[in-house]
Amino acid sequence: MDVKMGQWAGMQAPLLSLALLLPLLLFKPPLCCSQSTQGGPQDGPHFGFTQAVYHATVYENSAARTYANSKVKMGIHLALRSWEIRYRITSGDDEGLFKAEEFVLGDFCFLRIRTKGGNAAILNREIQDNYVLTVKASVKGDAFLETWTKVSIQVLDMNDLRPLFSPTTYSVTIAESTPLRTSIAQVTATDADIGSNGEFYYFFKEKMELFAVHPTSGVVSLSGKLNVDEQSRYDLEILAVDRGMKLYGNNGVSSTAKLFVHVERVNEHAPMMNVVTHSPSWLDKNPVYAMVTVDDLDEGINGEIDSVDIAKDRGTPQKYSVAKLVHIIVKKQQIEEAKFEKEMYEIEARDKADKGNQRFSVSTLKIILEDVNDCPPLFIPSVYKAKALEDLPLGTVVAWLETLDPDLGLGGQVRYSLANDYNGWFEVDGASGAIRLTKELDYETQQFYNLTVKAKDKGRPVSLLSVTFVEVEVVDVNENLYAPYFSHFALTGLVKENARIGTTLLQVTANDDDTGRDGEIQYSIRDGSGLGRFAIDEET
Structure with a gap:
């Protein structure tokens, strides 16, 4: 109770x-x-x-x-x-x-x-x-x-405190083309009371037709169409009033904030570009790659063109430049055409509106370059060395040639040829650069072959060539099939007991059915009772 x-x-x-x-x-x-x-x-x-x-x-x-x-x-x-x-x-x-x-x-x-x-x-x-x-x-x-x-x-709690704004002054800048119902600002107030005593509503002090404020969130939104020529600034007073109190004629338990709305003239249109590309000849001294026409539908300074630039050509120095009056894109530095076939650039046009309010448009420009055959084929490596066994079968590849030619088109296509082939002992594949054996090798006959190879591109009107040297070393293969044998199984010799050292006693003869170096014979005394007292000539 x-x-x-x-x-x-x-x-x-x-x-x-x-x-x-x-x-x-x-x-x-x-x-x-x-x-x-x-x-x-x-x-x-x-x-x-x-x-x-x-x-x-x-x-x-x-x-x-x-x-x-x-x-x-x-x-x-x-x-x-x-x-x-x-x-x-x-x-x-x-x-x-x-x-x-x-x-x-x-x-x-x-x-x-x-x-x-x-x-x-x-x-x-x-x-x-x-x-x-x-x-x-x-x-x-x-x-x-x-x-x-x-x-x-x-x-x-008693409702003894008024709502307080923090801050008490707000300022925003909006474009005159801002869509209706767009939130442009938010004011904030607090009330230290609790419960319903701490609740309050936001109102405009005077009735506004172009703007509206949300009663609980304090968000200010646009409710009418703006015209900067009619009015470029609005001074709004916003009240925070305790819940349940009368808005007008109240006893003062409310607070006020000011909101200044600045309206900017809108830059509605971005510049429009018309790009006509051109492919100059590599013989032109001052080649023109494109012509650009720019137009802007805005009036006044917003409709004037401030700049036309190549957005992705920021190198030092630039490859291309833009003539400001007629917007002609010309070559600014010597270009290595052999490195690429085409380039993609973005042309950017900006109007003269105030900084931060400028509008721009971007157009893509493709520049197609005519390649010049100015690079001869480059052998990698510059000199070749190869080894070939003397018993290699015909058609064996003894060396692979490789070249690099950065030119495009026919200027980058290379054909190989032999300046000397040693009477048909070797041949080279014109497309792949493979050097093959066309005759049997013989180490005993020739141990080295020095080949001269040419690489020539198909450039027009002038083709370029390079020369390299290929050294082929023939490697001996052991062909010893037969063992040597003596013509007599046993021989007898006589020597006087006082014979001088170096006196010839007898000569033994052996045969070998192999040919060449494999048929050459060397003699030596293996063992016996006279080991160490007699010697034999290795060759005779």
Whole structure:
């Protein structure tokens, strides 16, 4: 049951309460949550608050002598009618905002908390929204009867603060072509009150037809068509008004922000380009690659052309340049045409509108270059060396030739030929550069062949050629098929005992059916009783 403590002031006990008082005194009072102080008689009547902690509320900015409200009754049951109880706040009220009072009704001494009057400070929820008071209860004339309780007082909010803008001044710049319903700005205000007291709405101070403000988000949007020739600036005043207050004729609990809207003349059209390409001859001294015509439909400075540039030609120096008056693209530096067949560029045209408001257009330009046959074939490597076994079959590739020619078209196509082929011993494939064997090799006959090879492109009107040298080394292959044999199995020789060293005793003869070096024979003494005393000539 809700009990408003302020309602007890001036009330008199009903007769029914007096009738019930005597039976209550005959029974033991109910136990309470607080304990009496030490030193009191243990078998005496109980003295204590009904609860250890109470909860009450009071509005901020309350007038003096405003009582806090509690949903339960706060206080002590009077076990003895002779008790004269006094309440006092002992802690939790450093600023002296509250006072504890007692009010007796029947057998109950109510505890009432109220705000002080006089010079006491005013409750302000935004500074402190809760107080926990310690209240002491004592009985007059009995030092042993004391008890304490806690009272938590919640300060309730009052709508005492106005919304505040931060910042208070806003400025935006928009184009006159801005579409309707476009959000152009947002104002922001805050209110330190809570609940519905902290809610507010945004309004224009004066009615506006070209602009609208959202009442809760503060977003300002365009609601009408702009014309910079009629008006280039709008000064708007926006109110933040507490919820439920009258917009006009209010008591001043609102705040104002200013929004300055600047309207810019729009640069509607981008330059339009017409590009006509041209493929000059490589013989032209000052070749022209394209002619560009630029037009802009805007009026005034927005319709004047400020520049025409090649957007992707930012090298140093540039390959191409643009003649400003007639917009002719010409070659600015010597170009290595052999490196590419065509180039893609972007031509950019800008008008003379204010910086940041300029418009531009981009067109793609393809420049096709006529290649010049100015690079002879380059052998890789510049000189070749190869080895070939003397028993290689005919048609074997002994070397591969490779060239690099960066020219395009026929100028980059290469044919190979032999300047000398050693009477048909070798041949070269004109397209692949493969050198093949056309006759059998013989190491015993010739060990090296030095070939001269030409590489010539098909360029017109002039073809270019290069020369390289190929050294072919013939590698010997062991063809020894037969073992040597002696013409006699055993021979007998005589020598005098005093013969001189180096005296010829006899000659042995061996034969070998192999030819060439494989048929040559070397002699040596292998073993026997005369080993070390006789010697044999290796060749004879």
